[in-house]
Amino acid sequence: MTQDGRPGAPGMPPAAGAALRAFAPRAVEGRLDGSGLRVAIACARFNETVTERLLEGALAELARLGVRPEETIVARVPGAFELPLAALHLARAGADAVVCLGAVIRGETPHFDYVAGATAGGIARVAEQTGVPVLFGVLTTETREQAAERAGGRHGNKGAEAAAGAVEMANLIRALRPGLRP
Numbered sequence: 424m425t426q427d428g429r430p431g432a433p434g435m436p437p438a439a440g441a442a443l444r445a446f447a448p449r450a451v452e453g454r455l456d457g458s459g460l461r462v463a464i465a466c467a468r469f470n471e472t473v474t475e476r477l478l479e480g481a482l483a484e485l486a487r488l489g490v491r492p493e494e495t496i497v498a499r500v501p502g503a504f505e506l507p508l509a510a511l512h513l514a515r516a517g518a519d520a521v522v523c524l525g526a527v528i529r530g531e532t533p534h535f536d537y538v539a540g541a542t543a544g545g546i547a548r549v550a551e552q553t554g555v556p557v558l559f560g561v562l563t564t565e566t567r568e569q570a571a572e573r574a575g576g577r578h579g580n581k582g583a584e585a586a587a588g589a590v591e592m593a594n595l596i597r598a599l600r601p602g603l604r605p
C-alpha cells in the first residue's frame with residue numbers, strides 16, 4: 424500500500440516491513456482493473472462548474488482503468504443532500520460500486536454543516552446497508568477556489584480519486600466473496 428492509500432506494485436512488500444514478511448499472512452487487495460465492473464455515478468448539479476470537472480475526472484479514470492462506457496451510468500441529482508438516496512437506488516439496481524460527486528462550499532451556505540454532514544453520513548450508511556462500496560467524491564471547502572483546485576486544479580481531481588477507489592473496492596469485495604478459507 425502506498426502512502427496515498429493506493430495498492431502498491433504487485434509483489435512489492437508493503438510498508439509494514441520485517442514483521443509482516445516474517446509472519447507472512449495472506450494478503451488481499453482490490454486490483455485497479457475495471458474490466459467487467461458496473462460502476463454508477465451520482466453527480467450533484469449544485470456548484471455545477473465544479474461538479475462537472477469532478478465528473479470528467481471520474482469518467483476519464485474509469486476509462487483508463489478499463490470500465491466499459493456501457494457499464495457506466497451517470498445519475499444527476501439537484502444537490503449533495505440528494506446523493507445518498509440516488510446512491511441507494513443505484514446500489515440496489517446492481518452497481519458493483521457507486522461514486523458520489525458533489526461540492527459543498529461553506530462560503531455560500533449558512534447550512535453548510537447540515538448539508539455536508541447529512542451527505543457524508545448518508546453515503547456511509549448506504550454503503551454499510553447495501554454492502555456496495557459507495558465512494559465519497561464530495562468536496563467540502565471554505566471557498567470556490569479551494570473546490571476548483573481539487574476538481575482538476577493543482578490539488579488533483581477528487582472525482583478521479585473516488586473512481587479509482589470504486590474500482591479497487593469493487594474488486595476487493597469480489598475477492599472476498601468466496602470466503603476466507605484457503
Ligand code: INI
Nearest residue numbers: 467469501502503504526527528531532
Ligand atoms: N448543495 C450542494 O451540493 N452544495 C452546496 O454548497 C449547497 N448549498 O450551498 O446549500 C447545496 N445545497 C442544496 C442541497 O444539497 C439540497 O439539494 C437542497 O437543500 C434540497 O434538498
